[in-house]
Amino acid sequence: MALDWDDLKIALAIARNGTLSAAARALGSTQPTVSRRLDALEQRLGAQLFEREACGLRLTALGDALLAGLAQMETGALAVERQIAARDTGLHGEIVVTSLDWLGDEVLAPMLARFGAQHPGLTIELINDGKVYNLARREADLAFRFGPFTQENLIERRVGEVQxxxxxxxxxxxxxxxxxxxxxxxxxxxxxxxxxxxxxxxxxxxxxxxxxxxxxxxxxxxxxxxxxxxxxxxxxxxxxxxxxxxxxxxxxPLGPPQPPRSVRVGYHPDLRDTPRIRALLDFVVEGFEVMAGELVVG
Missing domain, CATH: 3.40.190.10 (Periplasmic binding protein-like II)
Structure with a gap:
């Protein structure tokens, strides 16, 4: 019996999030779709993976036994996806960027728009959200923020300062x-x-x-x-x-000038040598340098 990883991924998301609606949000799907795909998966297996309860879904003994294996499958699938995303395609492909509030809207958006205009083979998506995106799961390629990153196994790089x-x-x-x-x-x-x-x-x-x-x-x-x-x-x-x-x-002009705050970018090591990632980061660093110079002149 062949099983589709996309369906198994549904089961893993439900196990992690506890309800159909929460799993749908994590997957960027809808609750009816997640419910329908879970039902189809359980029918193919001929067994239940979850007990339906008033407060959500609870893993059955079979579902619990499969959970570790599903997590390992996800790790392998994500590694393959990152390797494919990191292939040397030059300045072509997709870059998903996440940032916060005004930093994304007021600073990064104009930079990314200029970079995208110069390289029409790229598709750049900017998501400004307080959510911490999991870069290992390819929820985003680059994350810009203040302060250190808490996710493990990420490359961090300082790209600029904000006074x-x-x-x-x-x-x-x-x-x-x-x-x-x-x-x-x-x-x-x-x-x-x-x-x-x-x-x-x-x-x-x-x-x-x-x-x-x-x-x-x-x-x-x-x-x-x-x-x-x-x-x-x-x-x-x-x-x-x-x-x-x-x-x-x-x-x-009051008091001693306060120290500037560093803007940092985090990304997965698999993307380290990807031309489009390197080019965009260099462009952003240059953009911060230009803005800093304009403030001094002004």
């Missing part, structure tokens, strides 16, 4: 006056990240120079910080790559 500074609008300065370090920014208004963000270097820097400022807003997205600052209601620490583009915002 932050405190910004205020002309309207804010007209209303509240120029901030001064001497009083710890007493009487001034700030927007910070939400408390769930944890320790963020540029906000620790801000807390040290503005212990008496009023926190008017906590918001978890940098665009909210930019909008609040642009409105004249608050000041905020923003990436200089964004703050310097805003004609109504002014950089506020």
């Amino acid at each position: 932050y500074a405190l910004y205020a609008s002309d309207a804010y300065l007209a209303r509240y006056g120029q901030p001064s370090e001497g009083d710890g920014l007493r009487g001034h208004q700030l927007v910070l990240l939400d408390r769930a963000a944890g320790d963020v270097p540029h906000e620790a820097w801000l807390s040290a120079i503005a212990p008496h400022a009023n926190i008017a807003l906590h918001a978890n997205g940098l665009r909210a910080h930019l909008a609040a600052t642009r409105s004249g209601a608050t000041m905020a620490v923003l990436p200089c790559l964004l703050g310097e583009r805003e004609p109504t915002l002014r950089r506020i």
Whole structure:
């Protein structure tokens, strides 16, 4: 009896995620499709792999016995897929990139668009998502983010730096006056990240120079910080790559300059020598260098 790996992959996703809907999300499919394919697989096997329960699906004894073998099959299949993806095809093929929030939208998207325009044989897909994509499973080829990667067996490379500074609008300065370090920014208004963000270097820097400022807003997205600052209601620490583009915002020179944050890329070692990956990474590094030079000149 021949079994299709795509169907076995369905069973593995259900075992890992516990419900049909969660497995469908992990596979980029739909719940009815996953359910239908599981039923078809169990019919071909002539045995149940899962017990249907009110709270989800539970592996039967047979399903549990097969789980380790399915995981090994997945490891082998993914290794083959990476080797195929890494074949020397020059500047042709697909590159899936994942990043976060403003870094992907405001910085990487223009770079990737320029690179794609120069190399029409490439298909580049950018996904901005808080989800941590599994690069070993080829959920993405390249992941750009701040800070270290937690996945094992990845190559990490620093591609650039992002400098932050405190910004205020002309309207804010007209209303509240120029901030001064001497009083710890007493009487001034700030927007910070939400408390769930944890320790963020540029906000620790801000807390040290503005212990008496009023926190008017906590918001978890940098665009909210930019909008609040642009409105004249608050000041905020923003990436200089964004703050310097805003004609109504002014950089506020307070305290010692904070250290820049490094932007890092992670990718699987199988893609190390792939021409399209190497070319794109070199292009991104050059793009960060150009932006840094423009900020110095500006």
